[in-house]
Amino acid sequence: MSGKRPASANSASNGSRQFKQTRLNFFTSSRSQSKKPSPETEERQEKSTTVTAGTRDGVDTETKPATGPDPSVDLPKPEQTDNSIVTAEAICQEPETSPPPPPSPAITSPQPALIPTPSSKIRITDRTGDLFAAPPNSLLIHACNSVGSWGGGIALAFRNLYPEAFQVYRAHCAARSMTPEQLVGTALLIPPPPPPRRERNGGKEEGGGKKKRQHYIGCLFTSRRYGKARDSPERILSATGPAMRHLMRLVVEEERREGAGVIKEVRMCRINAGLFAVPWERSKKVIEELELGEGQVPQCAEEGVVKVVAYERK
Numbered sequence: 054m055s056g057k058r059p060a061s062a063n064s065a066s067n068g069s070r071q072f073k074q075t076r077l078n079f080f081t082s083s084r085s086q087s088k089k090p091s092p093e094t095e096e097r098q099e100k101s102t103t104v105t106a107g108t109r110d111g112v113d114t115e116t117k118p119a120t121g122p123d124p125s126v127d128l129p130k131p132e133q134t135d136n137s138i139v140t141a142e143a144i145c146q147e148p149e150t151s152p153p154p155p156p157s158p159a160i161t162s163p164q165p166a167l168i169p170t171p172s173s174k175i176r177i178t179d180r181t182g183d184l185f186a187a188p189p190n191s192l193l194i195h196a197c198n199s200v201g202s203w204g205g206g207i208a209l210a211f212r213n214l215y216p217e218a219f220q221v222y223r224a225h226c227a228a229r230s231m232t233p234e235q236l237v238g239t240a241l242l243i244p245p246p247p248p249p250r251r252e253r254n255g256g257k258e259e260g261g262g263k264k265k266r267q268h269y270i271g272c273l274f275t276s277r278r279y280g281k282a283r284d285s286p287e288r289i290l291s292a293t294g295p296a297m298r299h300l301m302r303l304v305v306e307e308e309r310r311e312g313a314g315v316i317k318e319v320r321m322c323r324i325n326a327g328l329f330a331v332p333w334e335r336s337k338k339v340i341e342e343l344e345l346g347e348g349q350v351p352q353c354a355e356e357g358v359v360k361v362v363a364y365e366r367k
Contacts, residue, residue: 201226
C-alpha cells in the first residue's frame with residue numbers, strides 16, 4: 054500500500070481548511086460589527102459628553118452640551134446691578150458720595166463791612182464846671198502815672214478830696230504783682246468807702262459829722278512817669294484806649310458783685326491834657342473810636358451807649 058494519499062482525500066482536506074477559514078473570517082467580522090455602538094448607545098454617549106452646571110451660587114442652571122450653547126435653551130442672564138439696592142457690605146466699603154447741601158445765600162453773598170453800632174461806643178459830652186459836684190455813686194475818671202504819685206494838677210485835687218482812694222492807688226502801684234511798665238494801659242477802679250456808722254444815742258455820723266463823698270474813682274494808667282519824664286504823646290495815646298476798655302470791664306464786674314445801678318453817672322476830666330501835655334481832642338477821639346466788646350458795656354449805659362461828661366475847670 055502506497056504512502057501517498059488519494060486525490061479525493063486531498064480535495065476534501067483543502068475544502069475543510071477553506072470552510073474553517075471562512076468561518077473564522079465571519080466570526081471576526083461579526084465581532085468587529087458587534088463592537089460598533091448602537092444608535093441608543095451613541096445617544097447615551099452624546100449625553101454623557103454634556104456639561105451639567107447644576108446649582109451654583111444659589112442659581113439653578115440648565116444642562117448644556119459641551120460642543121456649544123443650544124439656541125433653544127434659555128441661558129441664565131448675567132446678574133444686573135441695581136443701584137437702588139444697597140447692601141450692608143456696600144455701605145461699609147463705599148464712601149459716602151452724597152453731594153453737600155447748597156451753600157446758604159448769606160455765606161456766598163459778599164459780607165458788608167461791619168459798622169460799629171452805638172451800643173458798643175462811648176459818647177463824650179464836653180462841659181465846663183465842677184467835676185466833683187457829682188451825685189452819689191458817680192464814677193469820676195482821670196489819667197494817672199504808674200509810680201504812685203498824685204502830686205500836681207487835677208491829681209492833687211483827687212488826693213485832697215479822696216484820701217482813702219489815694220492810699221488804694223498808691224498801694225496798687227507799689228505792689229510787686231506788676232511793674233510800672235506793665236501797669237501802663239490798664240486801669241484801677243476804687244469803690245467809695247463804706248458809709249459811716251451812726252451812733253446809737255444821737256444818730257450822728259462818725260468823724261465830727263463830716264459827710265464823705267460817695268464816688269467811684271477810675272484811674273487810667275496812661276504814662277509810666279510824670280513831669281519831664283512822662284511818656285511821649287504817642288505812647289500816652291496808645292495806652293489810653295486799652296486803659297479805658299479795661300476800666301469799663303472793671304465797672305461791669307463791680308455791677309455783678311454789687312448789683313445793677315451802683316454807678317449812676319460817668320464823669321471825667323479832660324484826661325492827658327494837663328501835665329501830660331496831650332491835646333484833649335486827640336484823647337477824646339481815641340476814646341470815642343473804641344468798640345466795647347462783650348463784658349465791657351456797663352449797666353449804667355443808656356441803650357448800650359456809655360455816656361460820659363468831660364468837665365473843664367472854670
